[in-house]
Amino acid sequence: MILRLSDLNVISKSVRLKSTLTTFFDEIGKDIIIKSSSTGIYENLALEDWIHDYVDLQNRNILLLCRNSPAVVIGRHQNPWQECNLPLMRRLGIPLARRRSGGGTVFHDTGNINMTFFTSKKKYDRHRNLTVVTNALKELRPNLDVNSTDRFDILLNGHYKISGTAAKLGRTAAYHHCTLLCSVDRSLLSSVLKSNNSQVIKSNATPSVPSPVKNLMDVDPSLDTDTVMEAIASQYKKEFDFATPVITVDPTHESLMPGVHKMTRDLLTWEWVYGKTPKFSVSTSVVVDRVNITLDMDIKNGKVERFDIGFPDGWLPLEIVNEFTSTMNGSRFCPRETAVLLSAFIRTNSLAADIAEKIHRLCEGVISVM
Numbered sequence: 001m002i003l004r005l006s007d008l009n010v011i012s013k014s015v016r017l018k019s020t021l022t023t024f025f026d027e028i029g030k031d032i033i034i035k036s037s038s039t040g041i042y043e044n045l046a047l048e049d050w051i052h053d054y055v056d057l058q059n060r061n062i063l064l065l066c067r068n069s070p071a072v073v074i075g076r077h078q079n080p081w082q083e084c085n086l087p088l089m090r091r092l093g094i095p096l097a098r099r100r101s102g103g104g105t106v107f108h109d110t111g112n113i114n115m116t117f118f119t120s121k122k123k124y125d126r127h128r129n130l131t132v133v134t135n136a137l138k139e140l141r142p143n144l145d146v147n148s149t150d151r152f153d154i155l156l157n158g159h160y161k162i163s164g165t166a167a168k169l170g171r172t173a174a175y176h177h178c179t180l181l182c183s184v185d186r187s188l189l190s191s192v193l194k195s196n197n198s199q200v201i202k203s204n205a206t207p208s209v210p211s212p213v214k215n216l217m218d219v220d221p222s223l224d225t226d227t228v229m230e231a232i233a234s235q236y237k238k239e240f241d242f243a244t245p246v247i248t249v250d251p252t253h254e255s256l257m258p259g260v261h262k263m264t265r266d267l268l269t270w271e272w273v274y275g276k277t278p279k280f281s282v283s284t285s286v287v288v289d290r291v292n293i294t295l296d297m298d299i300k301n302g303k304v305e306r307f308d309i310g311f312p313d314g315w316l317p318l319e320i321v322n323e324f325t326s327t328m329n330g331s332r333f334c335p336r337e338t339a340v341l342l343s344a345f346i347r348t349n350s351l352a353a354d355i356a357e358k359i360h361r362l363c364e365g366v367i368s369v370m
């Protein structure tokens with residue numbers, strides 16, 4: 001049975017009066033399984049943040065289950081320009097999200113199950129959580145060869161990754177979240193997780209650890225996301241010994257989760273998604289009329305902090321170069337902003353056609369790395 005929060009008034013009058021998710025949880029029991037009704041990556045990450053920040057996790061275990069529409073999710077300390085193919089994602093309209101936990105970059109679509117295991121910091125136990133997942137799968141198909149590894153991946157047949165893990169440890173509360181590949185678009189997964197610039201970027205950001213992946217449905221077509229989610233929910237109830245039905249929660253429900261809209265908006269900001277990238281540098285070059293021009297940049301908080309152009313004497317007038325580099329300094333390392341700056345620069349400096357063309361080509365070189 002699925003209990004919906006819209007049924008609140010049926011469940012309890014007092015809940016309706018107080019009516020936040022936390023009071024609702026207090027009414028229905030200590031350990032809870034929630035399923036998100038949304039497939040929006042930012043909304044589901046905000047729901048996770050909200051539970052972590054507002055629910056008292058000292059004496060309770062919560063499992064949150066959700067699936068997302070196609071999205072790429074990077075770890076807290078990663079560099080998206082290094083980890084994924086941003087131009088392809090822009091073309092396909094695939095959003096990029098930065099989560100609050102560390103670790104590497106993964107691809108989500110509705111063929112991937114996400115699980116978040118919330119506990120007190122003391123009871124945080126990734127091994128126990130992953131055993132819930134592997135036991136659920138073995139309960140469904142006893143012959144399935146699935147095991148967790150020392151780095152908390154789950155491997156199928158000892159080789160193919162089907163689940164990746166990350167975690168956030170707060171002062172008193174913690175969560176461990178992981179994925180599970182049932183039927184994702186594997187060719188899209190590998191094309192969006194292939195950066196076009198790993199050669200030209202130098203950074204100390206956390207690198208991902210790529211692995212060969214497989215879907216559960218590749219080995220057993222009956223292991224669809226609904227079947228697997230249900231099995232995980234039953235196994236979790238068995239492990240934590242409770243029987244409360246799975247509750248479906250709408251993560252856009254501001255009055256039930258005061259502050260959740262702002263949490264969603266924060267996750268969507270450029271400053272969070274790109275601006276939190278650890279400082280990095282880019283060294284690339286463009287060939288213009290058979291002349292090799294080098295471009296060196298330092299990017300801090302996602303913005304150009306230093307922009308150097310290396311070119312043979314006389315290729316561009318120095319005052320134009322100085323003007324152009326100071327235009328670029330402080331700008332966001334992003335193709336749209338660079339294109340806007342370029343056209344403003346060409347317009348306000350009334351450049352001769354050949355100089356405008358050279359500046360244009362330089363910008364193309366910069367934009368190709370963005």
Ligand SMILES: Nc1ncnc2c1ncn2[C@@H]1O[C@H](COP(=O)(O)OC(=O)CCCC[C@@H]2CCSS2)[C@@H](O)[C@H]1O
Nearest residue numbers: 104105106107163164165166177178179208209210211
């Ligand atoms: N969805 C998914 N599941 C499992 N493995 C994946 C997935 N997408 C990509 N990969 C593979 O893992 C590596 C990256 O492995 P790496 O170990 O670097 O990173 C992770 O596993 C992070 C898991 C984060 C889980 C969070 C849970 C809720 S929001 S995201 C990537 O290069 C691919 O080879």
